[in-house]
Amino acid sequence: MRIAIDAMGGDHAPHEIVAGVLQAAKEWTDAELILVGDSARIEALMSERPGNVRVHHAGDVITADDEPGKAVRRKKDASMVVAGRLVREGEADAMISGGNTGALMVTGLLIVGRMEGVERPALAPMLPTMDGTGVLALDLGANMDASPEELLQYAIMGSIYRSKVQGIAKPRVGLLNIGTEAMKGNTLTKTAYGLLEQAPIQFVGNVEASQVMRGGCDVLVCDGFSGNVMLKAMEGTADAVFSTLKTEFTRTWMTKLAAAVMMPGLRQFKKKLDYKEHGGAPMLGLSGLVLKCHGSSDALAVKNAVRQARVALQSGLVQAIAAEINTRK
Structure with a gap:
């Protein structure tokens, strides 16, 4: 090769x-x-x-x-x-x-x-999850808009990627939405939901942004605009958390001592959120x-x-x- x-x-x-x-x-x-x-x-x-x-x-x-x-x-x-x-x-x-x-x-x-x-290729990076396995999200910015049929193609391509490249036998596919109920969302997500139910994938329904890092699915499908907003919010939150922790842990000698004790766990936590561990995002x-x-x-x-x-x-x-x-x- x-x-x-x-x-x-x-x-x-x-x-x-x-x-x-x-x-x-x-x-x-x-x-x-x-x-x-x-x-x-x-x-x-x-x-x-x-x-x-x-x-x-x-x-x-x-x-x-x-x-x-x-x-x-x-x-x-x-x-x-x-x-x-x-x-x-x-x-x-x-x-x-x-x-x-x-x-x-x-x-x-x-x-x-x-x-x-x-119809449209999709950018599919891995987002971190608390269990360390990650979730493949697509599209996260290659295309700002998407049709229901394009979301269906994203789901199929993402499912094949996680199966072929990462060895997950039956990847769980979720649709990014504002609620878990089937009829939640806008016209795009409601129509896409019906298509995904009939697709040759393991569709687990709608997934809220608050559940993404908890590992609710292996593949997350969304239009590029919504996906990119979610990604930037996650990155900003992670930066704010680590910046705040650094400030707090260096405030006094007692907090510095506490930081020394907690450092192995914090390093492991940061590693879970590190893009370097995943390498790159495929353009499927x-x-x-x-x-x-x-x-x-x-x-x-x-x-x-x-x-x-x-x-x-x-x-x-x-x-x-x-x-x-x-x-x-």
Whole structure:
């Protein structure tokens, strides 16, 4: 298997990207890892290169400030675009990038290509849960609006992903809503509810945002606007909690002592909420495998994204989704 990694995408590129790829290369020697970007900068960061790592030069970069559509169309030699082209042309089986999310979505649609039968691909990151297993949520920002039929496709794709990549035999699929009753919500969720009941998935009904972190489902389906609002609220709450704890635990010598006693438990709790443990968010519904890393990903997050891509390729994720979508035409 061949995995192309955008070495220039992200806040800590290229050094953290290269470091993560080198770690992954040593652990999974069956994967050929292709670092795409400024070859001179990449080579300078490798004192020695494992045999399963190669560099593919790309002379341009899409930045966080670039307008996605224009950047992808005009910067044809950008590392993200080149990585997508490698997937489209069969020179790579998957691509990973921590760069501009909007540009990566455009790259997926215009360069890699949308899967036949899929209305809109979805961004599907893992959200933390208190039991540590996480919930795959889609869509969380690739598309602001969605139709009931698109939510149905999200549910099917998410269920296949958790089954194929993460080994959950019968993933529980929930619909994000303002209440658990079947007739709660707006026209979108009410119509989608009926479609999900008839789908070949384990649909467990509506799930309120307050129950997401308690592990009420394995796959959470929502439109991109609602999902992104929920995600930002969760991130803001987590930041506020840890900031408040740090202030309180450093207030007096007694609270510092208490902090020392509680530190192992707090570290474990923080680890459950750490995006680095999950690696990347797949963009489901494309004709090739595309993973989006967090913009501030370090070497550990990049390594875990490679692991994620490797498992997805081994399990035939894209082919499984395509087969299920095609049966429903």
